Amino acid sequence: MAENGGKNAKVFVIGGGPAGLMAAIQSARGVRKVKLLERGPGTARKLLLTGEGRCNLTSTLRPSEVIEQVFTGASFLYSALYQFTPEDTRRFFEDRGLKLKKERGRRLYPASDRAEDVKRILLEEAERQGVEILTGVEVKEIITSGQEVRGVKIKGGRVLPARAAVLATGGKSYPGTGSDGSGYQLAVRLGHKLAEPELALVPLKVKENWTKEAAGLKLKNVELSLFYRESKIFSSCGEFIIEENKITGAEALRLSCHITGPDYHNYRILVDLKPALTREKLEKRLQRDFDRYSNKHFKNALGDLLPAYLRPVVVRKSGIRPERVCHQITAGERESLVRLLKGLELNVTGKGSENEAIITAGGIAAADINPGTMESRIVRGLYCAGEVLEPAAYTGGHNLQIAFSTGYLAGSQIN
Template sequence: MTYDVIVVGGGTSGMMAAISAAQSGAKTLIIEKNKKMGRKLTLTGGGRCNVTNNRPSAHIIEHIPGNGTFLYSAFSQFDNYDIMAFFEENGVSLKEEDHGRMFPVSDSSKTIVTCLLNRLKELGVRTLYQRPVAHLIVTDGAIAGVELADGEQLAARCVILTTGGLTYGYTGSTGDGYKLAKECGHHVTRLYATESPLKSNAGFIRDKTLQGLSLQDVTLSVLDEKGKSIAAHRMDVLFTHFGLSGPAALRCSMFVNQELVRRPEVLVEIDAMPDSSEAEIVSQLKMEQTRQGNKSVKNGLKQFLPERYVLFLLEVSGIGQQEPFKQVTEKKLLAFAKLVKHFPLPVHQTYPLEKSFVTGGGIDLPEVTPKTMESRLVDGLFFAGELLDINGYTGGYNITAAFVTGFVAGKHAAETASYLQWT
């Protein structure tokens, strides 16, 4: 039997690719090396599945800093609103939460996976479990099928690789697709962790001085070698026993890892009062000094910032906690204000790929046609999902890219197969 389309990998993009291909009339097979599909999908959004984001397409692409502009053509064919419509039309009600994040009303990722599996069944997509693909079969520069690990060969007019990246390796994302693509002559850009906590060897981190402290609505910046900001995110941060976590740290991790290629350590900087300038903070401090001069500095600044952070910054500034507020010199107030706006933290690494949320790097995009997701090197070979050199922030952006590229790859693979069938 010759299939029109074989999809390798039953994750987010793989299931959508198979659905899209089958909807376009292709005889479709999806191969999953695990016992079930969608294992990683069940983990997203804390098990609730942040299925997409309802902001405009331009916003979505802006929040995919890893080559998001590659997706403009794909979004013109199938976008986040189409994703929402797909699930609503297939019986899954969605709800909006903060920052446009969309979740199933059931608050269960299983609802999303079940919906996709049901649609595959309705469309007559054949499924093959626990049968890893060992090689792609390429003849005269065109895909001809796949060879399974047990030696069986399956013929196909088109093949879509959707095997995922290297994160959550225990779910089956072990880099198989990179190997298969390389065998066909494709290049894979450097793989690195994104959406990952930051590790630091700073003394106060090792001493766990601030462990467990969360700072809300602060700006975390990644600095280049000249001390200039190359990326900044205003969100929450959490001090941990190893460094920094929280949304702002996760979003900065991509840029940290890019900088760590060039040097062993990268400085990040916390601005705890992003709405106030350094001069305005000094002015506020002097006002409090006049108003509460007879109190200790510790008590006088009790409401200024979270107490643990205030005490820490006082110590770093050389100001005694019990020192009378009125006796603190202007020079020390300036030093304190500077730390409020520019607290530096050296970072030497992030969590490794297998413990991170998203893989940065992947199939080199100049070798992929953005309108179709087809390989420029091998006719009939398509790519989708995290396997591509595309990565976004948490908040429904990565899963959106996976659904979009999966749908587009499936649609065009079906069209290509249909054409080949009659030539």
């Protein structure tokens, strides 16, 4: 009944991404036969896209600091991140000959700038440990008996006997890489709950048509505050990019992690274009600018304050006549301009597609998995690792670190 020599196989790892590869490497150290089943034509296809092909594989953060970067399911990750830390990831790759470099303070990349090299090290180590990698093999079902893993059923209907399986099928973003969310169902069918998978680190769609005029503009050093109905739920400072009816860039992606559908229309973003200035200071600054340009039209007086693309938008939204001469602008008008500059409104209408989302937040419910072992609380011998699980983090190399840490922990529990 088994194929591909699966008769003697003891452990099947389902999914050949970073989590699956690390789990396979680690479990192969302890058991005789580990087979990794990857549905696609090759392993680690998403890994090759990471960091724009350069792969921000981890960071120099301590585990407790990584946990602060996890926006959902953080407490679940303590054990995994302490048992295989960012420092362990660094050592794992450096000991196998991959030079790393630090960027933007704490992000680690291969010195070669090639994600391909990260993949190569994982594959070389998998081979060294005797992991057998089978590509083009899609797992359709995990076979159990008495709530214990007995095998996996692959596309075509064959059953490969196993006493343990690691589910590492990833999330549902960039489905062209093989992670299309179908892996969740393998766990759901066995009784695991799903924390609703949500695209995250994804551009946001917005209602405002003025974004068309400002498309391409990157706003730096601004503060974005996210409101759900009337409550402020998140804010962060940095940069974002305006596109037509869409915002993207670092801070927009961060905000997307705190937005869950389907009632997107209840989310609103206020952009503080001048977060370094209090309202009073901004008022004074405007007064100074209007004094300097006292005989100019209002529409020509914002050059020192705003980038060109944004000026006509602000002029229009301010309600002040564009041809008004600056010395005629009243205190009340200045005040409403301050309000606008400290709270330019963007109304969320949705998220970008799965082809634009860097990760999926949510997944197999953390409550159904033992955080100290990554073993299912429902099916013995079933382990889960990586993005298929509920937790998710912001950018910075943390999602790959989570994949490595949970993969390592799952793999080291199987003997």
